[in-house]
Amino acid sequence: MAKSTLSFVCQNCGAAYSRWQGKCEACGEWNTLAEEDTTGATSAPVSLRSKRKGRTFQLESLTGKTIDAPRLSSGMTELDRVTGGGFVRGSILLVGGDPGIGKSTLLTQATAMMARAGHRAVYISGEEAVAQVRLRAERLGLADAPVQLASETSVEDIISTLSEGAVPRLIVIDSIQTMWTDTVESAPGTVTQVRASAQALIRFAKKSGAAIILVGHVTKDGQIAGPRVVEHMVDAVLSFEGEGSQQFRILRAVKNRFGPTDEIGVFEMTGLGLREVTNPSELFLSERDLGSPGTAVFAGIEGTRPVLVEMQALVAPTSLGTPRRAVVGWDPSRLSMVLAVLEAHCGV
Incomplete structure (x- = not known):
């Protein structure tokens, strides 16, 4: 009978450890380690397993006719x-x-x-x-x-x-x-x-x-x-x-x-x-009000299809001493970079 090797495997990322611990060091999740047989051994005896020799196969070159996958x-x-x-x-x-x-x-x-x-x-x-x-x-x-x-x-x-x-x-x-x-x-x-x-x-x-x-x-x-x-x-x-x-x-x-x-x-x-x-562009712009200030249409490319997306800016007074800038649906770091470029080159 093949000897099985037990270890503790994270059910979130698959990392294996020799002993149990509360937190997975690979993905940072808690209580995801479970004891498993990592050898994948079955109950079949060793004598019944195939012991055939490896067969030879033909090696190909890089040149040749290429057929597109149907x-x-x-x-x-x-x-x-x-x-x-x-x-x-x-x-x-x-x-x-x-x-x-x-x-x-x-x-x-x-x-x-x-x-x-x-x-x-x-x-x-x-x-x-x-x-x-x-x-x-x-x-x-x-x-x-x-x-x-x-x-x-x-x-x-x-x-x-x-x-x-x-x-x-x-x-x-x-x-x-x-x-x-x-x-x-x-x-x-x-x-x-x-x-x-x-x-x-x-x-x-x-x-x-x-x-x-x-x-x-x-x-x-x-x-x-x-x-x-x-x-x-x-x-x-x-x-x-x-x-x-x-x-x-x-x-x-x-x-x-x-x-x-x-x-x-x-x-x-x-x-x-x-x-x-x-036509996602028609969907994203279907409810756009042309008379609303602070809106602009951004033309982006997703693969081979251009997509038009409306961007809206809202400014409101605050009682706090430090103004706060928030963004929804956009990367805040990218927005900061765009605003820095506008301030440097356009004097905004």
Whole structure:
């Protein structure tokens, strides 16, 4: 029997320690260390493990014919813009966002559109029952889409089921923190399980050619929970952002091996799901009052799309001895730099 090595692993950043301590020195979080088997050993005896020799493989040169990766459109223009033109066969995408921001709604709409286009799309939920996913689809008006649903958390069972029949073009795993595999002896959601489950799904995607989207939980500071190594393993990391009290959502790419990372997708949350906003400038300037003083329109570039944003300045008298400058929606350090340049060159 292989001897297991136990250590204390931070469930926020994946740092390992030989003994327990209250605060993780790597990320600064408190009470996030849990005891885990970091060797990933299974209960199989050593005598049953394969002892084959390594095989030789052919080495290639840098010169040769390069073929662009074939892409499959999701049916949503804003989603295709962020991914670089669609989903690449065999790619793995990690989508993160705050709870209730609309990740499941976005992916439900994407799988439904691909299924209506004649592609096999599978939605596997580890947090909701099939009936709950159906209720969301009915609310979005997508109940007639031929999406294949399942509520399962075992990675081995998922891969075995998906290997039968035609290869799915799109697979959604919601979420990776609920998956578990028999290859490691840890509880679901731990760093070891998340890393091992993601690795098994990545191997299946590369072997079968199916595009897989992994949904990831986020911490209180907006970072995707679990080990950062998962972000390095996947091909693209997408962040779904927005305020819970506002109806607008922004999808941006933090990492993308097959496309740019400076494009954004703008959505509006409505009663029938997410609506794509193809012209954000019109949206941001729709309620602008031309007669109001202290306002100006700023032209910015997000990827290949120019975005017009209104900036407002408000000045009010204060009874304090030291005036205070505050800014909302803008970096205070950048604002100070802009004002310093204006004062130096324009005499403002």
